[in-house]
Amino acid sequence: MTKGQLIFAILALILMVTMVPAVLAFEGHTVDVTAQETIPATKVARLATADEISYAKTTLGVDIPTSGNPVGVTQWDYVPSNTCIAWVVTIGLMNPLDYQMNGVTVADQFNEHLGIAVLDVSQGTVNITPPYQLSGWYAGNLAPGDNACLNLIVWTRCEGSELDCQQQFTTPGVYNLNYSGINMTWYDGQPVPVLQSYLYGGPPLTITVYDPLVAP
Amino acid sequence: MKKLFFSVILALVLIVSGLTAVAAYEGHVVDVKAHVENAIAVNTNDFDFGTAFPQQLREGDIYVGVTESFTAQNLVYSTVTYKLYWEPKPAEGEICNPVVIDNADYYQNIYPYVALKIDGTDQAAPFTTVFGLQAGSGDLSSPDDECDTIHFKFLAPVFEGFVYPSTDPGDISGVISANNYCLEPETICGTYAVMVPHIDLGNNLIIQVTGFGLHVN
Numbered sequence: 368m369t370k371g372q373l374i375f376a377i378l379a380l381i382l383m384v385t386m387v388p389a390v391l392a393f394e395g396h397t398v399d400v401t402a403q404e405t406i407p408a409t410k411v412a413r414l415a416t417a418d419e420i421s422y423a424k425t426t427l428g429v430d431i432p433t434s435g436n437p438v439g440v441t442q443w444d445y446v447p448s449n450t451c452i453a454w455v456v457t458i459g460l461m462n463p464l465d466y467q468m469n470g471v472t473v474a475d476q477f478n479e480h481l482g483i484a485v486l487d488v489s490q491g492t493v494n495i496t497p498p499y500q501l502s503g504w505y506a507g508n509l510a511p512g513d514n515a516c517l518n519l520i521v522w523t524r525c526e527g528s529e530l531d532c533q534q535q536f537t538t539p540g541v542y543n544l545n546y547s548g549i550n551m552t553w554y555d556g557q558p559v560p561v562l563q564s565y566l567y568g569g570p571p572l573t574i575t576v577y578d579p580l581v582a583p
Numbered sequence: 584m585k586k587l588f589f590s591v592i593l594a595l596v597l598i599v600s601g602l603t604a605v606a607a608y609e610g611h612v613v614d615v616k617a618h619v620e621n622a623i624a625v626n627t628n629d630f631d632f633g634t635a636f637p638q639q640l641r642e643g644d645i646y647v648g649v650t651e652s653f654t655a656q657n658l659v660y661s662t663v664t665y666k667l668y669w670e671p672k673p674a675e676g677e678i679c680n681p682v683v684i685d686n687a688d689y690y691q692n693i694y695p696y697v698a699l700k701i702d703g704t705d706q707a708a709p710f711t712t713v714f715g716l717q718a719g720s721g722d723l724s725s726p727d728d729e730c731d732t733i734h735f736k737f738l739a740p741v742f743e744g745f746v747y748p749s750t751d752p753g754d755i756s757g758v759i760s761a762n763n764y765c766l767e768p769e770t771i772c773g774t775y776a777v778m779v780p781h782i783d784l785g786n787n788l789i790i791q792v793t794g795f796g797l798h799v800n
Contacts, residue, residue, distance in 0.1 A: 393792040396625045398645060399672065401785035402632035402693055403679075404739050463634050565636050 405463045407565060408473065408549045412572045414443045415453035415520055419486060423453075423520045429484040431522045432534070444572075447579035449534045453522040455486060456572065458549065460516070462509040466556035468563075471506040474550045477521060478542060480535035486518040493517065498524060509553075536576045544572035620652035622663050622792055623723065630788075635739040642737070647790060648730035649723050662724040662796030667706070667733070668715040668789040669694040678783040690785030693737070694718065700734040718788065724796075 415423075417435035424431055433451035446452045458475070462468045471491075477483055477499040485493045491506035506515045521544060525532035536542060549567040554560035625647050632641040649663060674681050674688035681688035699706040699719050706719030721731050 393794070394621055394623065395792070396623070396647075396790040397628060398625060398788040398790065399629045399631075399785065400693055400697070400735070400788050401630070401672070401690065401783070402641070402737060402739065403634050403781075403783050404637065405634060405781045406636060465634075566638070567636075 403463075406567060407461060407463060407468075408551055408567050409459040409461075410456060410475075410545065410549060410572065411459075412443050412454045412456045412521070412544060414440065415455045415522075419455060419520060420453050423484060423486060427484055427486075429482075429520065431482070431520070432525050433522070444574045446574055446576055448536050448539050448576045450579065451523050451525065451534055453520060454544070456483075456519045456521050456544065458504070458517045458519070459514060460506060460509060460551070461514045462511050465511055467511065468509040468553035469556065469560060471509055471515070471551065471553045473501070473504040473506060473517075475501040475545060475548070477501070477545055480524055480526065480542075481521050481544065482524045483519050483521050486520045488518070489514075489516040491515065539576050539578045539581075541573060541575050544574060621650050622653045622660075622795070623647055623665060623790070624650045625790055630735065632735075632737050635737070637739050637741040639739045640736065641739070643735050645733050645735070646730055647721070647723070647733060649725050654725045654729070660795040660797060662722055663792055664720070664722040664794045664796070665790055665792050666714075666720045667699065667718040668791060669709055669718050670715060670787040670789055672785040672787045678785075679781045680783065690783055692786055693784035694786050696738050696740050696784070698736040698738075700732075700736075702731050703734075714791075715789070720793075 414436050420431055420433065420435055423429040424434075431451070431453055433453060436452055437447070437450060440446055440450075440452065443454055456477075458473060460471065460473065479499055482498040483495060483501065485495065488504070491504060493501070493505075494503040496502040501519070504517050506517075509515060523535045525534045527533050550564070551567060552562060552564040555563055625645060627645055630643060630645055632643070635641055647665065653660070653663065669692075671682075671684065671692070672690045674690060678688065678690060680691060682691055683689075694709055694716070701719055701721040709716045709718045711717075719733075721733075723729060723731060
């Protein structure tokens with residue numbers, strides 16, 4: 368290689384190194400891509416108090432086969448088998464949108480071994496198809512940022528004949544209290560209202576049922 | 584001695600001023616100018632899907648086109664190629680559940696839940712290159728294809744720990760766990776957002792011009 372060729376090669380190399388970044392930096396545009404994700408409904412459970420069970424039985428006329436949860440049961444999601452347990456399940460609604468939700472309706476289905484009844488509701492009317500289906504909570508309208516709340520009393524049913532019923536759950540294992548999640552519908556605030564719907568899958572109200580003769 | 588000192592100073596001043604004078608004997612001015620214009624323009628720099636619920640599908644378009652300056656440059660160049668890159672988006676103000684990187688807040692990534700099409704053509708799932716996380720590529724040409732539509736399809740992720748709506752009460756196998764989220768047979772498959780009831784998602788989409796093609800008569 369002659370001296371001239373060497374200089375030419377070095378110059379070519381320098382040119383390449385300087386040109387590559389230049390080509391890659393012609394021009395750039397930035398687009399901010401964002402979303403705010405939230406849920407319009409929540410569902411939580413806790414053990415019912417003796418007062419709540421008493422209120423449901425005496426004032427609401429609900430046939431719950433217990434006067435209170437067993438003393439040793441302190442966790443809502445860890446309960447003995449063959450024992451009547453009562454919970455309060457709270458369904459909360461909120462409007463995170465920038466328009467008013469009109470004609471809000473919520474449906475839900477619980478485990479077939481449970482019974483449900485309305486303890487109290489902050490607004491609207493509630494239809495229950497016995498024993499375990501919330502066929503419709505007609506919650507009315509929700510302005511942006513507004514909340515509504517429904518408290519249900521939920522209990523394990525004694526299934527079978529009146530004299531010889533089996534108190535659910537009979538087998539230890541893991542169960543969900545709710546069946547299908549919340550199905551929520553509403554109309555938007557447009558001049559011509561459009562039906563909006565939302566199928567809300569969770570979180571599940573999962574319980575562990577233990578054998579009281581084995582586990583504490 | 585004092586006289587010698589002043590003589591030296593005087594000589595120095597003369598030399599310095601002389602140099603300046605020599606340097607300024609004659610001057611020619613050449614104006615070196617360039618008119619820098621963008622080759623492409625994007626119709627927006629902000630694309631917000633708004634409030635979305637888990638499993639909700641949101642779609643929208645942005646447009647990329649060649650500029651008037653580009654078309655008016657006597658067609659020295661007739662094509663522009665560009666690539667799309669996803670970049671982390673720094674938080675502006677307070678956001679819900681940010682990711683902390685080097686003590687700074689960033690949005691949780693939205694790109695795993697976004698499928699892109701450019702002029703109707705599906706773009707491959709984002710892949711890492713030395714220049715960043717490439718999300719797609721396209722080209723524009725004048726006068727035949729002066730505008731591209733970039734279509735966004737956002738499927739809001741479900742939250743980890745939630746249950747599919749069809750799950751039977753006695754069967755919790757449908758409870759959503761990490762890495763099994765794929766509701767559509769498309770490119771939108773991915774891991775979950777965190778198990779929280781609210782989250783802000785975001786990324787910067789960089790549209791980077793990567794080359795020009797010469798006009799061929």
